[in-house]
Amino acid sequence: MDIYSFEDFVGDRDVFFAQYFNRKPLLRRGALAGRLDGLPSVRHLDDLLALETVPPSYLRVTKGGKGVPSGAYTRTVARGAALAEALNPEKVYELFRSGGTVTWNSLNHVLPSARRLTEPFTDAFASPAEVVVFVTPARTDGFSPHHDSIDVFVVQVDGTKTWRVWDTPDERPGDEGSHTPEELGEPVIEVTLEPGDVLYVPHGTPHAASARSELSLHLSVGVEPRRWRHLLTDTVAALVEGDDFHAVPHLTDGGGAAVAALAGRLALLGERLARLDAVTEAARLTDVGRTRERAVHGREFARLAAVDALGPDTLVRRTTTAVEIGSSADGKTGLHVAGHHLNVPDAVADALRALDGEQAVTAATFFPGVPEARSLGVARGLARLGVLEPAGAAPGASR
Ligand SMILES: [Fe+2]
Numbered sequence: 537m538d539i540y541s542f543e544d545f546v547g548d549r550d551v552f553f554a555q556y557f558n559r560k561p562l563l564r565r566g567a568l569a570g571r572l573d574g575l576p577s578v579r580h581l582d583d584l585l586a587l588e589t590v591p592p593s594y595l596r597v598t599k600g601g602k603g604v605p606s607g608a609y610t611r612t613v614a615r616g617a618a619l620a621e622a623l624n625p626e627k628v629y630e631l632f633r634s635g636g637t638v639t640w641n642s643l644n645h646v647l648p649s650a651r652r653l654t655e656p657f658t659d660a661f662a663s664p665a666e667v668v669v670f671v672t673p674a675r676t677d678g679f680s681p682h683h684d685s686i687d688v689f690v691v692q693v694d695g696t697k698t699w700r701v702w703d704t705p706d707e708r709p710g711d712e713g714s715h716t717p718e719e720l721g722e723p724v725i726e727v728t729l730e731p732g733d734v735l736y737v738p739h740g741t742p743h744a745a746s747a748r749s750e751l752s753l754h755l756s757v758g759v760e761p762r763r764w765r766h767l768l769t770d771t772v773a774a775l776v777e778g779d780d781f782h783a784v785p786h787l788t789d790g791g792g793a794a795v796a797a798l799a800g801r802l803a804l805l806g807e808r809l810a811r812l813d814a815v816t817e818a819a820r821l822t823d824v825g826r827t828r829e830r831a832v833h834g835r836e837f838a839r840l841a842a843v844d845a846l847g848p849d850t851l852v853r854r855t856t857t858a859v860e861i862g863s864s865a866d867g868k869t870g871l872h873v874a875g876h877h878l879n880v881p882d883a884v885a886d887a888l889r890a891l892d893g894e895q896a897v898t899a900a901t902f903f904p905g906v907p908e909a910r911s912l913g914v915a916r917g918l919a920r921l922g923v924l925e926p927a928g929a930a931p932g933a934s935r
């Protein structure tokens with residue numbers, strides 16, 4: 537199955553960010569032609585409908601431009617002692633056959649192929665991404681001209697769909713809105729997308745779509761723009777975490793002491809802001825964006841399985857997980873990592889200090905001066921805690 541990179545969608549990354557990102561729409565014909573295997577498909581959607589536990593809120597049906605009330609395609613089922621709403625597949629198919637468009641929202645919450653698809657976008661933008669899938673039957677109207685508050689990457693997966701996209705305006709409202717064709721004039725892109733075509737529509741850019749004579753499945757990966765106000769709110773929030781900002785002031789009567797105290801804290805915050813190194817802060821904000829709640833892609837079972845498969849000849853290296861190495865007492869050194877405190881032989885602490893960056897050693901020699909099996913055990917233990925990670929087999933290893 538295909539795993540996609542950000543470049544698969546946008547082409548050259550530098551050209552995309554210099555010329556298109558946040559500026560103008562981009563059409564890439566055939567960008568994923570012949571490589572649609574890893575994407576959500578009509579077969580996946582049939583499977584999802586057959587599952588009884590997909591909450592109906594993930595699905596929306598529109599017909600004649602209007603939303604169909606969910607009661608028209610759900611049923612009540614017993615779930616343990618409670619009653620719950622579930623999708624009624626037959627009703628959904630019936631609405632589709634009679635011209636309804638079926639939209640799956642946040643499909644990355646329930647479908648692994650959609651979740652994998654968000655990863656290159658989360659990584660490139662350091663912002664959460666959501667996958668929405670649209671299935672339209674033949675001969676439907678589709679969507680009239682509107683703009684969205686997020687950046688959208690459209691991928692045509694099945695059938696065809698005709699799109700019109702207008703210029704990205706200089707001044708962009710933050711919210712969604714609709715337009716009339718008269719006020720928009722001529723579109724800058726008018727195209728019938730075919731399977732494998734990719735279309736990038738920056739937030740606030742008017743666009744419209746209509747299906748052709750066959751079933752169409754297209755998906756859109758939506759990425760929330762992170763504005764300066766989002767980023768700097770994060771910066772200030774991190775700066776006021778410390779004890780200096782923990783006290784509880786009384787500001788409501790505006791007395792002189794309260795105002796002086798506030799002035800003091802504002803000055804302190806100002807100093808901290810002025811001392812921040814922009815390079816380090818940019819890296820921190822990127823990291824925060826990539827790992828925030830909705831962007832996290834847990835692989836813990838797979839990671840632990842890889843740790844258990846560590847052999848004596850497997851190369852191990854340090855991860856970026858922070859480890860506090862304490863002082864030595866009676867031949868043991870305290871380590872503080874991810875909420876765990878442990879005492880390890882001094883030689884293990886020294887080995888950790890010596891490993892930095894890309895350097896790697898075999899698991900059998902990580903802990904010098906002890907039998908291979910003991911070194912391997914210690915390396916596995918540290919790998920379970922996330923301090924070490926496998927870096928491949930040693931060259932020439934044969935056992
Ligand atoms: Fe849209």
